[in-house]
């Protein structure tokens with residue numbers, strides 16, 4: 382068998398779950414998936430999670446739009462997910478890489494989100510330097526919230542938070558170290574944020 386090598390495909394994937402804290406969780410999940418224009422990504426939903434794959438800009442655009450749709454229900458919603466690029470073997474379905482760069486979801490409604498993220502620059506011996514650099518970037522962008530074990534806190538308007546995540550995801554990888562994993566968890570409309 383061929384040894385597994387880091388994929389050379391620039392396909393980005395995001396596997397995530399929404400957990401709406403409401404009796405109508407089905408409506409919130411299905412509504413968010415349906416109201417978002419997902420025609421620029423490959424998407425599959427199962428009983429545990431949903432995965433979207435495609436060009437980075439579309440994956441982040443769709444991820445943000447689904448989150449914003451769920452948030453706009455006003456319900457307390459949690460989202461957790463994993464972004465990945467350069468995953469060995471992740472080359473099938475590259476048709477979605479031929480989409481143009483016109484973003485299809487452009488709702489600019491403001492929405493506060495509190496989140497935590499962790500970067501895993503695979504096979505990179507300098508991974509701690511990469512992580513510190515991206516945490517510094519969060520501070521520069523004004524979205525840094527807190528240091529903590531195993532993650533960093535990021536908060537602010539959903540558009541600033543997702544821009545930071547896409548920027549960090551772009552900068553934490555290199556030609557030499559192509560395989561990057563980033564986990565994100567978000568809390569939205571939480572009573573802990575006050576105002577509820």
Ligand SMILES: Cc1ncc(C[n+]2csc(CCO)c2C)c(N)n1
Nearest residue numbers: 397398399407410427428429430431
């Ligand atoms: C984004 C996202 N995708 C799938 C699930 C799993 N899930 C839990 S309830 C439900 C609706 C009824 O089938 C689904 C699909 C999730 N939680 N979040």
